[in-house]
Amino acid sequence: MKKRMLSVLGAVALGLGGCGGASRTETTGARPDFPEGVQGQRFELRLKGVNNPGYDSALVQVRRISVTTVEGEALPVRLKSRFPMELTHPEQAHLVGLFLVPEGVERVKVEVTFDDFGGYEAASSGGVIDTRVAPLRFEAPLAYLNEHGRAVVHLDLNQSLQTHGEAKLLLPSLDVRY
Template sequence: MKKLMLSVLGAVALGLGGCDGASSRTQEPTGPLPDFPAEAQGQRFELRLKGVNNPGYASALVQVRRISVTTMEGEALPVRLKSRFPMELTQTEQAHLVGLFLVPEGVERVKVEVSFDDFGGYEAASGGGVIDTRVAPLRFEAPLTYLAERGRAVVHLDLGQSLQTQGEAKLLLPSLDVRY
């Protein structure tokens, strides 16, 4: 069971650790790095992901590939993916930062979509395996009045309903609730 989870994690780490020829000893720039270009305008919001209603998984790991935020008319808004590593959804007190987005004045509602890497991994008392996250992305609409209250949307992903068994694998069929 642990070997299977380590294999899944190893595969995820290999996928994330692509070599670009840069030295790991390069000096980090001093001072804060801006999340958005100086010319980008709008109110900044956070997008977070939290696993809830865990039916007994010891581990449930997923990796976000892309986030998209658009106006209701389909205009793409500036986003920054902040989640670069697999997120452990069984951590009940952790709402993982997925990304940031800007919403210009005059927009009253946005559409949010979160796409995952192809596979994640899970471990339970009965065994472990892969989570197939290719089935459907997370999607929801967010009114700006709700987002403005705390500056974020926290997606509560119901693990008990979202992870459906298919053989030894689990399919991620998102059942979610968005909190502001």
């Protein structure tokens, strides 16, 4: 089973490598999260897998995050997740990114888009997770974000990973904690 998972993840990595992987590289040396002069309160966006029905592994990688006001104005974001995230570790809430919210904004819209494919392994099977179906989307009131400085998306693995042939489709079922 481990060999199958490794071969699936190897194929996914090769496919992702040819799809603009250079944009994910980070330059060396210290640099600020946001350019100097960009104003706003800083918040974290985290992702955690919950309600695992028995997967030994479930890996996904974030391609992009977008945070806007309810009116559609884009806010500054920084993608921090550069590698696949293992969602079967219930104690781990992966840092996906950071975003800034200017004064006067009361609510933001958040969207997380995954790379095209991830991978899973269970006791009796393993394969690809097709994450192209739908991004994660939610609205966050600033009053809630201010409590701890973050939004933690709890992705329900039991409800979100639906069987489709030999693959799993990611149809996000989530709960946001602040």
